[in-house]
Amino acid sequence: MNMPDADGLLMADKAFLALRDLLTRGGLRAGQFVSMPDLVRILEMPMAPVREAVKRAESAALVRILPKRGVAVMEASPALIRDCFHLRTILDQEGARELVRAGAGSRFEGLRTSHRHILDAAREGITSELQAEAMQVDWDLHTALSEALDNDSAREIYARNRDRISVMQHSRPLLPDRIIPAMEEHLLILDALASGDETLAAAAVRNHYHQTLRWWGIIV
Known part of the structure; x- marks a missing residue:
């Protein structure tokens, strides 16, 4: 029983x-x-x-x-990679807009500090510990964007999608050639949020999506 x-x-x-x-x-x-x-x-x-x-x-x-x-x-097929990251981007963009509308875009100094730490450390040399830390910091920003929606249905969808992305990421973990650009793209998102410009914030999220697909070899 x-x-x-x-x-x-x-x-x-x-x-x-x-x-x-x-x-x-x-x-x-x-x-x-x-x-x-x-x-x-x-x-x-x-x-x-x-x-x-x-x-x-x-x-x-x-x-x-x-x-x-x-x-x-699950297989990390090109179609599934595109679908999962596209879904995350749709929700992240709206989360970014919500943060700007709420005037909360400048409250992420802790995240900014974490990203700069990863960036500085990555320029000195990549270790397995830094790779794991970079993946966590990466998700910290995406989680902050999704939580800004304050929507239980969206939260459930985001969590399921995050699980699928996490499985795929272990088939190709953050490598030295991606850690530095990813952190720089995230800092651009944080800058855009702090600027108070919804359009700029959404564009920074979309840019991160396109660069991620390029790294995966989905687009050139």
């Missing part, structure tokens, strides 16, 4: 959270195949809740169930 544990979570819920964490942290890579017995072993949970977790992950477009074979992690 699938009873709640001491934390009040059903085993199936815990299994899904563990599977999602495994996927978004790169424990399973885009396009990778894993059998159900191996997944049970990796997650250290019984088969029944793992099966339910896999079904939920498939409904979230993170994996594809291959009957009698196992589970295939």
Whole structure:
């Protein structure tokens, strides 16, 4: 019986959270195949809740169930890369506009400092620790833009899309040739927000989107 544990979570819920964490942290890579017995072993949970977790992950477009074979992690195809980053950009642009309308575009000095730190460190040399820190700072800005919408439906869509992007990013993590430009593009977004110009802020978000697709090789 699938009873709640001491934390009040059903085993199936815990299994899904563990599977999602495994996927978004790169424990399973885009396009990778894993059998159900191996997944049970990796997650250290019984088969029944793992099966339910896999079904939920498939409904979230993170994996594809291959009957009698196992589970295939979502592919980082050019079409999916474009779709996911385009969706993020649509929501980020509106978040940027909301911040400007609210006169809140100049409140992100902490984020600006974090970006400058990454930028300075990257110019000295890239380490695996700096790559991980850069990815977190990258998401900190995008999260700030999405949260400006203050819309629960948009928040849910954004979170699901973020999970898919996170899986894809581990197939090609932020490399030295992308960390510096990405931080510079983010600083342009922060500058545009502080300027109080909605059009400029939205344009800076769109520019970041186009440069991201170029780095992925989707456009030239």
